[in-house]
Amino acid sequence: MERLSGLDASFLYLETPAQLMHVCGVIVLDTSTMPDGYAYPSFRDELDRRVRDVPEFTRKLRKVPMGIDHPIWVRDQHFDIDHHVHRLALPSPGGYAELVELTSHLAGLPLDRSKPLWEMWVIEGYHHEDTEKVVVFSKMHHATVDGVSGSNLVSHLCSLEPDAPPMEQEAPGSTEHEPGQAELFARGVVGFATRPLNAVRLVTPSVQLVAKTIDRARSGTAMAAPFNAPRTSFNGTITGHRAIALADMSLADIRQIKNATGTTVNDVVLAVAGGALRSYLDDRDELPQSSLLASVPVSVREESRRTGGANKVSALFAKLGTDTDDPLERLQDMAEANRNAKEHHQAISADSLQDWAEFAAPRTFGLAVRAYAGLKLPERHPVVHNLVISNVPGPPVPLYFVGARIDGLYPLGPVFHGAGLNITVMSNRGTVHVGIIACRESMPEVEDLVQRFPAELAALKAAVAGRTEPTPIKRARSARKKKDASGSRADVR
Template identity: 60%
Template sequence: MKRLSGLDASFLYFETPEQLLHVCGLVLIDPETMPGGYSFPTMKAAMEARVRVVPEFRQKLRHVLLDLDHPVWVDDDHFDIERHVHRAALPAPGDERELADLCGHLAGIPLDRSRPLWEMWIIEGLTGGRIAVFAKLHHATVDGLSGMSMLAHLTSLEPEAPAPKDESEPLTAPGQVGLLARAALRTASRPMRVGRLLAPSVGALAGTANRAARGTAMAAPFTAPRTSFNGTISGRRSVAFADLSLDEVKAVKRATGSTVNDVVITLCGGALRRYLESRGELPSTSLIATVPVSVRGESDAPGANQVSAMFTKLGTDVPDALERLALVSQGNRTAKEHQKAIPASALQEWAEMAAPRTFGMAVRVYSSLRLAERHPVVHNLVVSNVPGPPVPIYFMGGEVLGLYPLGPVFHGAGLNITVISSNGRLHVGIMACADQVPEPWDLAGFFRQEMLALTNAVG
């Protein structure tokens, strides 16, 4: 067995029918490169050969009696690919908006917790003979980088690649007596673990206060302006996506001395400014985004989710694109310095104290009382930038034409923009609460306009 870390398990506890915490991805594929051509049975069989040798694809949850400790992963002895890989088709020829509508519908359906927490839909009927794969993996199993790692098991650098060998050790199902004994030991040691965390946490808070006094702190939570996507979310999802040239992004980066991440966040800020302005909703102060930061290699805490987070201003209150980039770049430098001053494993270690029943009940109360609309806005949205493969890749032999990450949304922040670079392109994935952002394609269209504004500004 393998115990979930506190941070991994927290994504289970925070989930409700409205706040679904699976990570999604949309892969557009050219089937012409598939050896022997495409057929659903052949593709499903090839996927089964690969997922069976990857432990994360075939493991399911086992809960501790009375939820006295975090769940554990065990092998699903009845693993059936039919329960995870499904077939769908759009009325041909299906366009991108019809594809996005289907993906939004699928994103609003919870995963079955009695099975391994993933599923994929192979979607046919797209224009140009393309096919798509819509994937859902629970956040308890992956973060941005580990999600890319799992995807790598289904992709290759050439159309024909042999299935990997299974070299993993099976996870045996433990008895409840053993699980309860482990839970008792962890419960007894909790006061000591809290004591060890207090000193560095107090130090980090004191450091944050000093930085705030000197003006060198990251953007403060609970200071974001309220927008139409900052409230209690429903279970309905809307999806859109866009493509940009990575060469253009890098040209702006070189001309301004910024980073690719600075340019990406500036593009998000500019697109959001245009979107809110077109709706007559543009706040006078800047939107604030939570930006996940990988601590993989810096933290020794276990778990699939190896992340921290920083808050950054998007410059939506600045009309000039180049001036916005300068402000975002400076803000990001400040936020990164501040974030590095916080222990890398702080979030994971405090999450170990999460009590399953208490957290689950608190989230349900928070949702039912619509408290996200009563307190100051913590942050407006999540913006994430994930590095991807710089070369062409093939999914089950089909060349990948588009790779769009779609992160979850939360009560109080019903919009997620996740960006990934791949083979010279920048793929932008937008996931939103459909009741708060009913037309995400409006937002997606503004990304290209912002890219043009930046490239024109730097000549």
């Protein structure tokens, strides 16, 4: 038995038929590496064997009476792999278009909360580069995983060689205690009674944080502020329909740009995303004068003092430079802004979001989200942020999923009312896989956006190759700031 943290439970409370809170992944497999070849029955049976040793795959929710505390995880004593692993085949001709159409539909289906909160759809008949591959479309609820833990969870089903056993994972206990209703209620009452004391404890550091943020804003070193984003066509009330698009970029090119400019991989990814969004909106006469604002999830797993809970994340806000035409200048501005944002974020307690999330109330959250969407409030108030962009660490070595080599690993996060677009990237075997998911009504041409990522990377690489400065961007930018401070024209971008 394990109680959900407030942050984990919040993803349950925020979920509606339109705002689904599961995390998806498109895993493209080369089955030619499987020692005994591919056959669905044996593939499913091996998955069954492997997931039974991983608690996140075999636990389900149990509510606390009267909803006075967050739910708990209990082991599903009647776990059945056939409730979670399903078989499909792509319609002819079985190409990329058919794959994204099918996965878009599957992404819009909710998970069954009476069972462990995950599904895998084994999709056969995918033809890619003159070879036939198998695709696994996975779905796990955000209450169970965040970006990093989700990546780690997939790795527990994988091995480093086609015929090697999966990576070790601690097996769940067979005599796990499952509490009765009276015990659950008593535990909930204790938690409910101590919440006011915990709230008082959080007030002082929160007030201090606000004061420090104001000081940073005055000095120009604060991260970008929410509720200050321009409105676009994908910033409104969403529906339950989803659109998915996938693309690849060269990790070597990204690293080459990073090394030449003294920036980071994340800086380069955000700059490329900004360029792709700029051209996409400009071609539709929708480009705002001010920059789009992204919410960027940040893992605090190593800094957190909490031992429980699946989600150990915070977030920072970053402007994407969509108001800047030159790709190198966009990267330059973004690198400096990201350094300020990271310093600002590091000043915030790693557990602050999780601490405040403990006060999330199931009924209050659920009613609030439904009222928020029903009244179309996302169209009425200032835009909090335009989209979510995540950069999830990928496996540094080739992995084999039930013996099949992983050729593609495209992560897909949730979309929200007010921000109907999510971009997630993950590296794998020298390639950066880009997964984009959007509300279909908000962004019906998501394929047009994703195809701009490789083009923007190429434009940035060409700009870096053609620049004449002998110093990396990071140092050149600092020199320019010193010049501005001495009386020259200031950079106001």
